[in-house]
Amino acid sequence: MELRHLRYFSAVAQTCHFGQAAALLHVAQPALSYAIRQLESELDVTLFTRTTRQVALTPAGDYLKIEAERILAGVDDAVDGVRRIAAGRSGLVRLGLTGIAAFSHLPRIARVIKRELPDVDLAIQSDMLTPVQCESLRTMALDLGVLRPPVVGEAISMRTIDIEQMVLAVSVDHRLAVEPVVSIEDLRNESFVMYDSRDSAVNDAAIRSCHRAGFVPQRAHEAPGTAVLLALVAAGLGVAVLPASVRSLPLEGLIIRDLVDGGTVELALAWRAGQDNPVVEAVADVIADAFALESSAGRASVPDLHSPIIAAHLRENP
Structure with a gap:
């Protein structure tokens, strides 16, 4: 599972709208849709139910939304910490x-x-x-x-x-x-x-x-x-x-x-x-x-x- 896929999934899960998520991520909507299908295929689950009018999270998608937010927050904290240490601003x-x-x-x-x-x-x-x-x-x-x-x-x-x-x-x-x-x-x-x-x-x-x-x-x-x-x-x-x-x-x-x-x-x-x-x-x-x-x-x-x-x-x- 790529971090890129998790970030794409998180954006769609927050907006429940592929077009809005694509705009937030500055990517083309077809590329975003393809990445979500790749993630679902890798996990062998359906994360969203899609209709012509609505995108909604499945129970598996609800669970992954919470975990993805935790994982991505941890990654961001780690990146910030590494940068602060490299800049001499954090450490023991x-x-x-x-x-x-x-x-x-x-x-x-x-x-x-x-x-x-x-x-x-x-x-x-x-x-x-x-x-x-x-x-x-x-x-x-x-x-x-x-x-x-x-x-x-x-x-x-x-x-x-x-x-x-x-x-x-x-x-x-x-x-x-x-x-x-x-x-x-x-x-x-x-x-x-x-x-x-x-x-x-x-x-x-x-x-x-x-x-x-x-x-x-x-x-x-x-x-x-x-x-x-x-x-x-x-x-x-x-x-x-x-x-x-x-x-x-x-x-x-x-x-x-x-x-x-x-x-x-x-x-x-x-x-x-x-x-x-x-x-x-x-x-x-x-x-x-x-x-x-x-x-x-x-x-x-x-x-x-x-x-x-x-x-x-x-x-x-x-």
């Missing part, structure tokens, strides 16, 4: 994120995808370190990753979407909690809470800042994820130097302070090099464009180095 994208980004950047990502690509579904995996995301991208377990550069291994492409200032997290009763702004030098004798992974880009950024100030941070405690790390800091077991987006995770007993010389850390969108999935490309473009429209400085609460308080602090702690 598996997205991985680092721990803090899942709280600070995921809401913005989800909103912009819902607005710009409403027929795209996101499957989210969070608290994924950069090396794990890179491997998942290579093995096709992920389509896109939001990670901290540098990427690990080969065949991964990326685009920076945010540059964040590093800030200080301390407990509410810590001596630095009352300071409006802090320098890395102020942390020389502090105990640090860091991530337990040797591949943590956040750890690396914090350690680089301490090295520039002339000391090695005292790593007192390690945490498997951001939630545990912040809980340890709030408990007074040490301080932490983290990206400014940590402000999106308010926690009782925790204070976040600006660092005048804490440095920065990047956040990037990554994908498997050479991938040609139009849906993944569309999602990546929408995310990148959304972040490009915003000021990284404004989002990351960058300290104003020209403010009187910070200028005085820098003079006292060169």
Whole structure:
């Protein structure tokens, strides 16, 4: 049975008039009549009763009318779906994120995808370190990753979407909690809470800042994820130097302070090099464009180095 025959039958069944159906289909009436006879012959049934005055459906024709409408609607939906996928407007994208980004950047990502690509579904995996995301991208377990550069291994492409200032997290009763702004030098004798992974880009950024100030941070405690790390800091077991987006995770007993010389850390969108999935490309473009429209400085609460308080602090702690 050809789809063409079903479409011809459906038009005649709706109008019960071969001339009107032929006009709707833009075909000659004899060709339409011949196609209906072919369909009846193939099914070995009579679908219409015909007189010189009237065309009516038989019981078999009534049943086929319902089924033909269902089948043709399904075909039209399938064609539309295929075209939307090919145009990058529909489909599933598996997205991985680092721990803090899942709280600070995921809401913005989800909103912009819902607005710009409403027929795209996101499957989210969070608290994924950069090396794990890179491997998942290579093995096709992920389509896109939001990670901290540098990427690990080969065949991964990326685009920076945010540059964040590093800030200080301390407990509410810590001596630095009352300071409006802090320098890395102020942390020389502090105990640090860091991530337990040797591949943590956040750890690396914090350690680089301490090295520039002339000391090695005292790593007192390690945490498997951001939630545990912040809980340890709030408990007074040490301080932490983290990206400014940590402000999106308010926690009782925790204070976040600006660092005048804490440095920065990047956040990037990554994908498997050479991938040609139009849906993944569309999602990546929408995310990148959304972040490009915003000021990284404004989002990351960058300290104003020209403010009187910070200028005085820098003079006292060169």
